[in-house]
Amino acid sequence: MAERFFARVYDVVRQIPEGRVATYGQVASMVGEPRKARFVGFAMHSSPGAKGGVPCHRVVFKDGSLCAGYVFGGPDAQRALLEEEGVTFLADGRVDMGLCQWEA
DNA sequence: CATTTGACTCTAT
DNA sequence: AATAGAGCCAAAT
Numbered sequence: 001m002a003e004r005f006f007a008r009v010y011d012v013v014r015q016i017p018e019g020r021v022a023t024y025g026q027v028a029s030m031v032g033e034p035r036k037a038r039f040v041g042f043a044m045h046s047s048p049g050a051k052g053g054v055p056c057h058r059v060v061f062k063d064g065s066l067c068a069g070y071v072f073g074g075p076d077a078q079r080a081l082l083e084e085e086g087v088t089f090l091a092d093g094r095v096d097m098g099l100c101q102w103e104a
Numbered sequence: 105c106a107t108t109t110g111a112c113t114c115t116a117t
Numbered sequence: 118a119a120t121a122g123a124g125c126c127a128a129a130t
Contacts, residue, residue, distance in 0.1 A: 005127075024112055034113095035125050041111030042128080059111075067111035 005031065006043040013044070016058045019086030021095050022102040023062045030104060041067065057081050058102075064094035 008031040016022050022030075025037040033039075044056035049072070057078045060066055068075035075093070083089055088096040095101075 028112085033126085036127070037112045038110060038125075039112090039127060042109095044111055046128090056111080061111085062113065070111050 009040050009043040010054045014053045020102040021058050021060050064097045
């Protein structure tokens, strides 16, 4: 299981409740490796997708912005999906971190 | 087996 | 305050 780190990331992301988001760095910190924030997102790319139990759209940047250009359909789809779950968005098109950032 | 790359984050200018 | 650059560490080639 060379990819145990990825599996661990998936497990954490899977625990993110609806209407709540987490940053890559936070998820990385949860798995015990805050330096591998980049791989958290990289793991998302290799993830089975929201259907596989990994709502990668709930994982955002530390600023609350999304990874536009690499998501399934685009930032608009991700924004709409998060908004559908009850996530509050700022006028800048970013997630309201102070209100919807996931707390373990 | 060595090199490259990458959904990030922080620090410095 | 905003922009630019470097650092991190594992997976893919």
